[in-house]
Amino acid sequence: MNNTSQKHHFIPIFYQKGFRSDQDELFAYKKDRGGIKIRSPSQIMYEKNLHTFQHKGEESMIEDFYSKLEGWFSEYSKIMENIDNPNLIGELMKDGNFQRLAKLMVSIQFWRTPCRTQQAIIYAEKLVNLYDKADDETKTFLYHNRDLVEYHSKRAVRYHKKRAKKNDSLKLIQFFLLPLLSFDISCKVKNFKLFQANEHKKFITSDRPVIY
Numbered sequence: 227m228n229n230t231s232q233k234h235h236f237i238p239i240f241y242q243k244g245f246r247s248d249q250d251e252l253f254a255y256k257k258d259r260g261g262i263k264i265r266s267p268s269q270i271m272y273e274k275n276l277h278t279f280q281h282k283g284e285e286s287m288i289e290d291f292y293s294k295l296e297g298w299f300s301e302y303s304k305i306m307e308n309i310d311n312p313n314l315i316g317e318l319m320k321d322g323n324f325q326r327l328a329k330l331m332v333s334i335q336f337w338r339t340p341c342r343t344q345q346a347i348i349y350a351e352k353l354v355n356l357y358d359k360a361d362d363e364t365k366t367f368l369y370h371n372r373d374l375v376e377y378h379s380k381r382a383v384r385y386h387k388k389r390a391k392k393n394d395s396l397k398l399i400q401f402f403l404l405p406l407l408s409f410d411i412s413c414k415v416k417n418f419k420l421f422q423a424n425e426h427k428k429f430i431t432s433d434r435p436v437i438y
Contacts (some may be wrong), residue, residue: 233268234276234289236339237433240300244269245262245431271433273340277401279394288401312329322413326363329418333409337400337434346400349408350390353399356407364406377425389411 235242246252254265277288302324306314318324337346349356357365386403389395423429 232274233272235272237271238296240296260400279397325418326411329411333405337405339434348398350387350399352382353387360407361412414435
């Protein structure tokens, strides 16, 4: 196992940083205790070893996969901060890599919160059908991450479907397979929109930033 932190954030640190004040402060409201306190992104919205599971007798981390994707998306985030470019949204919407990555980030964020576990168990029954409907790019993506899924075939999907109530397979289903298979992350579907807000607007978020 590598040296990745055991604190696995279900709300990414880079995302939380976007809600800091002009004084670089992040204000967090705790529902169970009440009151608003200043917190750093590393202090909140995480569980220990949330994305760690046993694979081939060894510990494996989906966290490493997430970190890679978040690194790529943060580069796009820096581009999006260039609000002086009036053509920015149009340029991003023509970028197929950005569209797929942005959709994947939304899909992952939907599934990665711990409150989705029971929903993941229900959706596990649909895994084979979801795999059949997936586009070739998604299946290729699974193949290139075969350190998490050993076989690029229905064999792996069926295997984890049967073991969905076992913790290791459930983690792989909820945090890796369902984000890829339950959302259409292809570039062919033109239902993806970006909105540019005034830079002086105030925003809040929560521990469940994706609604449906």
